[in-house]
Amino acid sequence: MRRSVAQGSRVDTVVAGVCVLLALLALVVPDDVQQPIASAMRQTAGVPLVRLQERAERSRNAFLSHDSVTRVLDSLALRSMSMQPLETENARLRALLGLGRRLEWGFIPAEALTDRGPGDEFKLSVGSDAGVQPFTPVVAPEGLVGMVRTVDPTMSLAVLWTHPDFRASAMSEDGTTVGIVQAHLSTGPERYLLEMRGVPFRSALKAGTLVVTSGLGGTYPQGLQIGRVVGELKTAEGWARTYLLRPTVQPTDVRSVMVLLPPRASAGIESVWATARGADSAARAVYAWGDSIYRDSAAADSARRAAIADSVRADSLRRFPPTTAPSATPSVTPSARSAGSPVASPAPTPVRPPAVPPPTP
Amino acid sequence: MNLGRVLRATVLFVLLLALHFSVRPLFPARFAVNFLVIALLLAAVRLRPAGGAVVGFGLGLLVDSLAPGTFGAGMLVMTLLGFSASWLKAVFFADNIALNGFFIFAGTWLYDLLYTVIGGRAAGGEFLMQALVWAPLSAAATAITGVLLLFLLRPLLEARTT
Numbered sequence: 001m002r003r004s005v006a007q008g009s010r011v012d013t014v015v016a017g018v019c020v021l022l023a024l025l026a027l028v029v030p031d032d033v034q035q036p037i038a039s040a041m042r043q044t045a046g047v048p049l050v051r052l053q054e055r056a057e058r059s060r061n062a063f064l065s066h067d068s069v070t071r072v073l074d075s076l077a078l079r080s081m082s083m084q085p086l087e088t089e090n091a092r093l094r095a096l097l098g099l100g101r102r103l104e105w106g107f108i109p110a111e112a113l114t115d116r117g118p119g120d121e122f123k124l125s126v127g128s129d130a131g132v133q134p135f136t137p138v139v140a141p142e143g144l145v146g147m148v149r150t151v152d153p154t155m156s157l158a159v160l161w162t163h164p165d166f167r168a169s170a171m172s173e174d175g176t177t178v179g180i181v182q183a184h185l186s187t188g189p190e191r192y193l194l195e196m197r198g199v200p201f202r203s204a205l206k207a208g209t210l211v212v213t214s215g216l217g218g219t220y221p222q223g224l225q226i227g228r229v230v231g232e233l234k235t236a237e238g239w240a241r242t243y244l245l246r247p248t249v250q251p252t253d254v255r256s257v258m259v260l261l262p263p264r265a266s267a268g269i270e271s272v273w274a275t276a277r278g279a280d281s282a283a284r285a286v287y288a289w290g291d292s293i294y295r296d297s298a299a300a301d302s303a304r305r306a307a308i309a310d311s312v313r314a315d316s317l318r319r320f321p322p323t324t325a326p327s328a329t330p331s332v333t334p335s336a337r338s339a340g341s342p343v344a345s346p347a348p349t350p351v352r353p354p355a356v357p358p359p360t361p
Numbered sequence: 362m363n364l365g366r367v368l369r370a371t372v373l374f375v376l377l378l379a380l381h382f383s384v385r386p387l388f389p390a391r392f393a394v395n396f397l398v399i400a401l402l403l404a405a406v407r408l409r410p411a412g413g414a415v416v417g418f419g420l421g422l423l424v425d426s427l428a429p430g431t432f433g434a435g436m437l438v439m440t441l442l443g444f445s446a447s448w449l450k451a452v453f454f455a456d457n458i459a460l461n462g463f464f465i466f467a468g469t470w471l472y473d474l475l476y477t478v479i480g481g482r483a484a485g486g487e488f489l490m491q492a493l494v495w496a497p498l499s500a501a502a503t504a505i506t507g508v509l510l511l512f513l514l515r516p517l518l519e520a521r522t523t
Binding site: 009011012013014015016019020022023024025026027028029034037038039040041042045046049050052053055056057059060 | 378379382383384385386387409410411414415417418421422423425426427432433434436437440441444447448479
């Protein structure tokens, strides 16, 4: 018994000694021997432990950074809330810059100052010192805003188109229909619409027609956009029509405006808004052109396919003539085809059909 | 020791190993609970000195592979700690929680001291600070945790009596 205990302690000592020797050896061996052993351990038994440690570190970092992340998120949310009005204002200022570039001269940029939100009147940050005069038109990139009524040296008072006294001689964009535009003095949401009165009964305006100033009366130059036709209003007047217009300038958008000086108004501003309209119609024309090209190529494709089918048919007829009389053979002549179909020719080249086939009786 | 006890001790050992790598990073301080030492001491007192030495050597190898700057130091210290814990337990200790606590305290302090010396981690005043302030604090935290664990898991664990 004592012998076996002694043997056991001897084995324990030997094993512990070997372990200590190995540890000492690990301490003194060079780095290029240590690293493969450490790497092998890391890639086997160390993997789950390293994962655990990594997750613990990540959790701690997430916990510690929670407050700062929340603060950053809050400030970002706050900034994004203020971004929308800034973007809108930026777009508006860009539009105003574009308008200034088109007008070139004879205008004064001004700030519209409203005390209680959109109303019938507003103050302008420029006055007679800057050359503003009474009855000068106030415009925005979208069109007519109103008219200056009272002028002080450093500021002016202007009326918006919503004012009951606002009147503008107007016409349809093509100039065929004329009338007088004034505020639509109703209650509810329609209060912020315009009406075009005195339109001759014979002149009918379609919904969406653009209405511009006619230049009559001398206050507003010709070609200032006022609004688009929404529909006809039923009135008691039997001799004239009245149309409801949706104004191009909304009262809430009246912030940065331009005052057109009389010399500029006299010189005419048709080309200013016409340029914008021209760009719009040019874009529409480009789309239409693209559409017609697509239609043409589609028609050419179908013609090419029809020509190939015809030539195959003609070939098969040549190889296998029908047993009936030749007169009964379906001929491959232009007269046998419908109008607009490609004409089969000896050469395999297909003939392009006209883009618009002639009407069939 | 029957199979059930071996299994329970093994599960506890693995659990302490996992705790060392998952709980310690959450509280990165100059002193922290060393679950590896607790695991080694709990295992060593249930094994023969050779077994304690081998377990210590294995644990040291694992620690050193994750901190290659001091490769070998962990192996040496853990081997010595495992062997001596098993030998001392067989010679002196009864299954007493307070004694176990003291043993864990001494073992952790010794581990920190040896690890610092062999690994060459500190010198001069810093070494003194480590040896006399941070290492005892770590040892105390580890001992308290070890005693708590022993107290809680006492029904599951049974030390080697011979």
